[in-house]
Amino acid sequence: DKMVDYLEAKNILLFAPLTINSLVDEWEKDPMAEAGREAACVLAHLARLQGNGAELMKYALRDMLDTPCAEICYELGCYYKDSMDYDEAIVWYQNAVSETECILDVETGGKKSLEGLVACYEALLAQAEKAELQTSSEQQKQSIEIYEQQLAVYREALADWQLPEE
Numbered sequence: 001d002k003m004v005d006y007l008e009a010k011n012i013l014l015f016a017p018l019t020i021n022s023l024v025d026e027w028e029k030d031p032m033a034e035a036g037r038e039a040a041c042v043l044a045h046l047a048r049l050q051g052n053g054a055e056l057m058k059y060a061l062r063d064m065l066d067t068p069c070a071e072i073c074y075e076l077g078c079y080y081k082d083s084m085d086y087d088e089a090i091v092w093y094q095n096a097v098s099e100t101e102c103i104l105d106v107e108t109g110g111k112k113s114l115e116g117l118v119a120c121y122e123a124l125l126a127q128a129e130k131a132e133l134q135t136s137s138e139q140q141k142q143s144i145e146i147y148e149q150q151l152a153v154y155r156e157a158l159a160d161w162q163l164p165e166e
Helices: 004-011 021-028 035-048 051-062 071-080 088-097 111-134 138-160
Strands: none
Touching: 004 088, 035 051, 035 071, 035 138, 051 071, 071 088, 071 111
């Protein structure tokens, strides 16, 4: 299987005893099966790492049939951040933090998504400050103020984040 070969080549942990092939087969029989949702998370993550947006969207959209999980929201946030679509990335990271539950990696609904939010607001702030240097306007000043406020909020949330106890 190409995915298993890719995982091994990149030294990415396989989720034993499950295999990607058996998860996908099980998922295609029942799209709502928990194992299928877990497979979607793993496959969406691999698709993003490979830069394959179409595959990422395929697995993400399958997860959207029900309430999405934090892992899929996080992967979408990363995808849009990497595409420099920071506003869209923020929506998905916020969903991962406050609107969804984790099914595989608790950090995607916390630390990782908060780091993504901080990175997005840093990028938006840098863009706004650069634009403000060229042509100052009241709207740009308001945008800078909002980005600074949100950046402070998410930096604080990230600093306070702790791994939840089971």
